[in-house]
Amino acid sequence: GQNIDQPTEMTATEGAIVQINCTYQTSGFNGLFWYQQHAGEAPTFLSYNVLDGLEEKGRFSSFLSRSKGYSYLLLKELQMKDSASYLCAVRGRGNMLTFGGGTRLMVKP
Amino acid sequence: GAVVSQHPSRVICKSGTSVKIECRSLDFQATTMFWYRQFPKQSLMLMATSNEGSKATYEQGVEKDKFLINHASLTLSTLTVTSAHPEDSSFYICSASGGAELGTEAFFGQGTRLTVV
Numbered sequence: 001g002q003n004i005d006q007p008t009e010m011t012a013t014e015g016a017i018v019q020i021n022c023t024y025q026t027s028g029f030n031g032l033f034w035y036q037q038h039a040g041e042a043p044t045f046l047s048y049n050v051l052d053g054l055e056e057k058g059r060f061s062s063f064l065s066r067s068k069g070y071s072y073l074l075l076k077e078l079q080m081k082d083s084a085s086y087l088c089a090v091r092g093r094g095n096m097l098t099f100g101g102g103t104r105l106m107v108k109p
Numbered sequence: 110g111a112v113v114s115q116h117p118s119r120v121i122c123k124s125g126t127s128v129k130i131e132c133r134s135l136d137f138q139a140t141t142m143f144w145y146r147q148f149p150k151q152s153l154m155l156m157a158t159s160n161e162g163s164k165a166t167y168e169q170g171v172e173k174d175k176f177l178i179n180h181a182s183l184t185l186s187t188l189t190v191t192s193a194h195p196e197d198s199s200f201y202i203c204s205a206s207g208g209a210e211l212g213t214e215a216f217f218g219q220g221t222r223l224t225v226v
Contacts, residue, residue, distance in 0.1 A: 104150075
């Protein structure tokens with residue numbers, strides 16, 4: 001089966017850095033995704049990791065350790081518009097994505 | 110990038126009626142489409158996986174006779190909520206996966222907000 005855990009809520013200050021952790025236990029692994037989702041909207045793709053290490057894309061970076069079943073999403077220079085839910089998802093058999101519960105990030109001035 | 114169009118974006122229907130939601134891949138052939146359901150403040154829950162030309166695979170607890178999925182072509186999958194009830198009110202999202210040339214990203218439709226009254 002699949003088990004993906006991430007914190008339910010986080011709060012951070014505008015301009016700061018925040019790290020959202022995700023741990024997973026899955027029967028198959030073909031990559032880990034991070035998505036951003038604003039309320040009432042579909043998720044939008046942020047990052048993809050399949051090998052260990054850090055992937056950087058602008059203000060967003062994502063890290064993966066397959067041996068530890070661990071990933072994090074790092075958001076730098078936080079902006080108010082970054083307030084959203086961040087979903088960790090693991091790709092398993094047949095291209096299927098299993099999502100964690102999502103982390104609701106609130107950015108405060 | 111690849112585009113997935115989902116229609117309608119919002120629908121209100123009476124209890125007992127059926128609602129059809131369409132998911133189209135506009136510029137690629139979607140060999141596999143996934144249907145998710147999301148309740149407020151919760152994450153996406155996979156309902157079913159459909160491969161073009163074959164029967165959908167439903168996740169445990171999802172009634173296949175209530176949520177009819179058809180994936181008749183490489184660009185279109187439909188989800189029909191039959192005899193809808195208020196507890197079926199939710200946000201339904203499809204995603205599509207294409208061939209190897211599209212890599213590993215899953216492309217999402219815009220979602221459909223279903224309200225059953």
